[in-house]
Amino acid sequence: MPLKNLRGRVAFIFTEEDFDVDQIVGVKNIKITDINELAAAAMTSYDPEFATQVKPGDILVGAGNFGYGHPHYPPMRAMRHLGITGVIAESFSPGYWRGEVSMGFPQVSCPGILTLVERWDEIEVDWEAGVVRNLTKGTELPFEPLAAGDEQMLEAGGLVPYLKRTTPMQGERKDH
């Protein structure tokens, strides 16, 4: 089952290199588990209107080494709750990348993305063609292909469904 293309607007561009995603909800909110509370806290220090402007399908854009530090899961949980379907960045920090791909949350490493898009441009990630398209401006850029393991995990919708698909239940294994 191939990955479904992402298509939506650029909801926000994090231009800071080595961006610490915990800042999205703020460190003081990192331990909140209620998803509505988390989503309400998200982005308030960057754009107070964010939650009301974002639409399902929107995409985030980041700079180099996005997710550096000790990234936690709540910030992107909040973003998914608000309808964000993926992140495209110049490059990613490995810990963040692994963590979010294991949540089934698409991450796209696309050198040059900051020059390709402006906020609120309509864009598309075409997995098969391997490009990010700026539909507003009519331009495009290739992105770095996913490792097969990452692609399978995203297709499955995250770590647990991926492992379930590829690992028989132990009880079943005994029958073979």
Place this chain on the structure above:
Amino acid sequence: MGYTITEKILARAAGVPGARAGDELMAKPDFVLAYDFPGYTDVYFKSMKEDFGIDRVAEPERFAIFIDHMVPATTPKEEELHIGTRSWCKENNVPLFERKGIGHQVAAEVGYATPGAFVVHFDGHISQLGTFGTLAIGMRRNVLEAFVREKVSIKVPHTVRVNLSGELTPGVMARDVFHHLVRTMGPSSCRFQVLEIGGPALKTLSTEGLQTITGLAMFTGAITAIVNPDEDRLAYALPRARKQLEPVFSDPDAHYAAVYDIDLNGLEPVLVIPPTPSNTRNLSDYLGLEINTGYLGSCASGRLEDLRIAAQILQGRQVKEGFMLNVIPTSQEIMAAAGREGLISILAEAGAFVSSPSCDYCFGRIATMTDKQRAVSTGTLNVRGRMGSPDSEIYLCNAAVVAAAAIEGQLADPRKYL
């Protein structure tokens, strides 16, 4: 073309004759390690049973669990988590190391730093086993894969080679070397790659110092760090090793994605200013900055050489009134050795609060700071809120700088006390 130590270890673990950077393999970890933490181990244990029907792990000797966070427990809920961990380990016959110290250090002490082995954990600081020629990777939640099946999928990483030359002067430590690497190479210089440390300076760096450097590798973007182990490191690791493996080494003509030559001559003590581990500065530019508290410990620093230099500086002196100095040796083995050397009494007499090994000072569960307070710390990280209020500040530095700051209540150059 030759192979890197990383390519050799992964090829063996995957059961293939050779592996090159970029290959995607299924590799069998020699050891699967974890510490108990809410939302991690408790979730894996439940998922193993409910999602995968695993009542008992096969080959329990491949697994080990550490109880090093929330030690001692301060709420019934924390103790409940530990009870769950103890009973899972007992049911599964999996070794459990509790109250022995910080797991990444204890793992080396009890033989999981087997030279040539492939080890996985969810926490990236396990990279410090690389000191002994072990390939140890923090996979975050993906480590569940290693709990539910024999092999994990892995893309063989490229390697960035760093050749260290020169020699450190007194008061300049491995901690400074690592942060100097981040400053020189950049916080994304080794992204998704392995940081391989080599060069003539390795002979003069202590094994403990190398554990500091390899343990912090993630802040260069690396997925782990590794060293071709020399005689001293093999002499430590081989007698303790839990598995008989032939140590492996990078071939002289191995391919590296990049090579850096870094000279340690003339290196001064550095300071990492908040709020990110990428902010390396010269300590000399910040002398005199008021500091309220100091933390000497963590899986990164808090070993004997750190305690020794702090004791040397604090011997016959006093921690400044109102300054809170916490000294937490990294493991029980280290604490006992420090006791035998008399270091613990020197530190206590100087006014340090000395406590048993625990991860809790490093991630801010104990001794948390309030707004506007400032710490010097040998912990792993200085992001906002790591040690308390998001409006407190953490300055990372070596153990000697912590001791000097404790005497003066401000950032000070430790070399005048040596």
